[in-house]
Amino acid sequence: MEKKRTEISELGEFGLIERLAEGLKIKNEGIIKGIGDDAAVYDVGDKYLLTSSDMLLEGVHFDLSYMPLQHLGYKAIAVNVSDIAAMNGTPLQITVNLGLSNRFSVEAVEAIYGGIRAACDEYKVDLVGGDTTSSHSGLVMSVTVLGTVEKELITYRNGARKNNILCVTGDLGAAYIGLQVLEREKQEFMANAEMQPQLEKYDYIVGCQLRPKARMDIIYELRDLNVKPTSMIDVSDGLASDSFHLCRQSNLGVAIYENKLPIDKQVYETAAEFSIDPGACALNGGEDYELLFTIPQDDFEKIKNHPDIHTIGYMQSASKGKSYVTGNQDVVELKAQGWRHF
Amino acid sequence: MEKKRTEISELGEFGLIERLAEGLKIKNEGIIKGIGDDAAVYDVGDKYLLTSSDMLLEGVHFDLSYMPLQHLGYKAIAVNVSDIAAMNGTPLQITVNLGLSNRFSVEAVEAIYGGIRAACDEYKVDLVGGDTTSSHSGLVMSVTVLGTVEKELITYRNGARKNNILCVTGDLGAAYIGLQVLEREKQEFMANAEMQPQLEKYDYIVGCQLRPKARMDIIYELRDLNVKPTSMIDVSDGLASDSFHLCRQSNLGVAIYENKLPIDKQVYETAAEFSIDPGACALNGGEDYELLFTIPQDDFEKIKNHPDIHTIGYMQSASKGKSYVTGNQDVVELKAQGWRHF
Structure with a gap:
């Protein structure tokens, strides 16, 4: 047998x-x-x-x-x-x-x-x-x-409540698109060893891939602002996949707005070069190491002027599921591809 | 340049x-x-x-x-x-x-x-x-x-005092000689795939290599006996090498007696098969995961009847160096070969 x-x-x-x-x-x-x-x-x-x-x-x-x-x-x-x-x-x-x-x-x-x-x-x-x-x-x-x-x-993944605001720090998709640039330069170098990599115009996204920051600065600032997130996770697998962890553990759904996603200009431009949707980079790229967290609506005033905290959606009941509101206001199902290690 | x-x-x-x-x-x-x-x-x-x-x-x-x-x-x-x-x-x-x-x-x-x-x-x-x-x-x-x-x-490596008794638990050299057996059987199997490994007579030493125990039992027993070692380390690199850590950090020398080393009968017999000195297995074999520790002479009475704690030497001043007293009472310098990872 x-x-x-x-x-x-x-x-x-x-x-x-x-x-x-x-x-x-x-x-x-x-x-x-x-x-x-x-x-x-x-x-x-x-x-x-x-x-x-x-x-x-x-x-x-x-x-x-x-x-x-x-x-x-x-x-x-x-x-x-x-x-x-x-x-x-x-x-x-x-x-x-x-x-x-x-x-x-x-x-x-x-x-x-x-x-x-x-x-x-x-x-x-x-x-x-x-x-x-x-x-x-x-x-x-x-x-x-x-x-x-x-x-x-202490903030767990399971503390989000219905109608909490979903926030993310920094911007998304840069580490992923930076990796695409590095891979492309490597292929070109392997084809022609005399080629010198041209990375200057990609400095921000390549830096995000090679030397990501842990957002301890935000943790200290949230304490100063007297904001305690109700749930939190860091974006390692991708915004969509990591928001799903908050949903599953808090027994909720989520709505994320495409036009609220913080995406750097260099990500837009480079995604275009690669014919990739920059929104997909932000949703599924991963390795951003930004913080994704939820706050009560009452705390919105405290963070709304923070230059590096972006409100990108809200938590909804589990029965409403996971929604992605596209730039032209279509509501589609949010899908997570995440990072496949296997 | x-x-x-x-x-x-x-x-x-x-x-x-x-x-x-x-x-x-x-x-x-x-x-x-x-x-x-x-x-x-x-x-x-x-x-x-x-x-x-x-x-x-x-x-x-x-x-x-x-x-x-x-x-x-x-x-x-x-x-x-x-x-x-x-x-x-x-x-x-x-x-x-x-x-x-x-x-x-x-x-x-x-x-x-x-x-x-x-x-x-x-x-x-x-x-x-x-x-x-x-x-x-x-x-x-x-x-x-x-x-x-x-x-x-808490017991550090650096607390040994001159004339403290050096103790080791269990027995030494078994994991090392067990590994030699496993390597030999592998070579024979690779030369002839129909060969069945004969491991029964090596069960103890092979078990020591494949499934070593952490000696938590001894830790609990020492507490019951009201014995607090003055210094301690586990034997991972080999008795000689690990005793040197106690010496260096406690700024002392050591004397270890060959005829006090606890060596299992299966180690003796198998070392003979391989024409290796069983004392060398005990001193430099490594991976024993036994506890090596020092106690004040006053505590000797408390441990002397413990079947699994062996007194193998004593700490001496650094100026006297590290001595190995052989079976026929020759005093030679103790050398550590340890486990070379690189």
Whole structure:
């Protein structure tokens, strides 16, 4: 009798995680949240401790032919800090596990650590340990971040309420379209090694891909504005996919307005070059690491003049589903393609 | 002008870590210990929080041709829990980052998680999150463990005192010689696919390699015996190398007695088969995940009848160096070969 073989692609990343987490029960007192949010939550008495972990693999998450090692080090920290931001928390410390093949010299590792240190300084995080080992198969970086949050400030994915306003920071789609530019330049370089990459006019979008920021600035500003989001997530898989997490966990639907999506001019122009719809880049591009959150309508006054917070829709009842209101006011079903790892 | 290229092998793993950690200053209040012990230490008020992280890469740390996936999942957790034990702490939660190539089916991932869950149950640890992603290059497992310890119980590497007794749990060299058996059987299988591996007579040593235990049992027993080690480390790189960490951080030397080393009969017999010195297996084999610790002489009475704690030497002044007293009472310099990852 043959053993059953189910391909991971049949379930997808989220389906796989759901299946693996099935029936898991928390055993230890004080663990408030396990799998299912941007970070796990542990009660340490006067505050909550947050833990999150992300892994970047060469050839899957980055391509060293256009990713400078310093930027890679920086990005590995920033994407982890972003998960702490998404819980409305403050990052504290990181551990970095590094797998290195012998094509990496000490100087190359120092370049990676240069980026790690720059991110640690920027986000006021301490590097407290990790594991450095050889790898037979490219560069592997696995980072775990710990953070803290005052108990009354913690923000989960499941706290959105009907008619809450949906907000997003910064702009969307840049990291995705920046990646398309880098891939195109790489192909051209491989076809003709004398070609010099022309990246000046793409500086913003390429920067978003290579060196994304964690939006800790917004977290501190929301505290100053006395705004506590009702739910929050960071945009790593794409606006549509990540808004679906808020919907599912808050048991709600959502309406997002195409003409409210914050999209940079360089994204519009470059998307046109590639004949891609810039709205699709914003909805499904991913890797923006912007914050997507909901606030009560009463808080609208507090954020409406913030230059970097954009109101893009609102939460509606689950029975109304997920709507995308196009530029000419057609209401269509919002679909998430997200980032397919498998 | 050519850029300088230093090979990682010139520095070795510890030299590289030292260089990367150079000049790092802790910025955040409450972080008591960063790089340099089995776990980082953070003060959460009434107790300390411990963090440690380890990564296992296919082809470097394990070979799937003889490592069953369940055992791999178990081992990845056990080696991390062992780091918490080495701080005299209690494990609390883990995050698991998994990189999977498409040769892995959902059923294969479930087998890995079967082992993870078994270890979580055994060590009373909660799986609270992680990242699952595709890999172009074999299986990658990166685990981070959090633990806690009462402040008065925490044990660092640097607390050993002159004339403290050096103790080790269990026995040594088994995981190393078990690996030699597995490698030999693999070679024979590759030469003749009809050969069936004969592993029954090697069950203990093969088990030590494939499914090592974290010695949490000893931690609980030491508490019951009211013994607080003055320094502690887990034996991952090999007894000699790991005793050197205690020496360096406590600014002491050590004397270890060959005829005191706990070595299982199966290790003796199998070492003879391979014409290897069993003492060398015990000193430099590594991957034992036993606890190596020091106690004041006054505590000797409390542990002397414990069947699984062995006194193997004592700490001496740094000026006396590191001594190995051979079976016929020759005193030679103790040398550490450890595990070379690079």
